[in-house]
Amino acid sequence: MDKGVYRIIDANLNRVMEGIRVCEDIVRFASGNERLTFKLKNLRHEVFDAIKEMRKEHLEELVSSRDLNDVGVRSTNSEKTRENLVDLFLANTQRGKESLRVLEEVLKLFDRNLSQRFKKFRFKLYDIEKSAVKELEK
DSSP states (O other): OOHHHHHHHHHHHHHHHHHHHHHHHHIIIIIOOHHHHHHHHHHHHHHHHHHHHHHHHHHHHHHHTOOTTOTTOSOOGGGGOOOSHHHHHHHHHHHHHHHHHHHHHHGGGTOHHHHHHHHHHHHHHHHHHHHHHHHHTO
């Protein structure tokens, strides 16, 4: 498999895990909502568990594909500013949804069933986002 494919998977797996973690911490510490915190934590673990076998099988390819000279590493101005916690939360759910979609597509090259799991994760995140925004706007 092409090194670029592994790089896409590695970058997006890191991105989705980071985005969900930021959302989890916002809900946990800003709203104290145990149910939403658990949903986000559970989703983060589900994503990691889903990819665990593939990561084990292709760990060397995934890690060696990382490139610190990535041409897309610079932040845009909109990424450098957040207005409030809801804005921060939404930026990170968007990051997670986009990464889940990329993984859903790229994982079709390896395993269609795994790809479909990532589609389900994306829809779980949509649902969590809807509930969390209501909670954070209180």
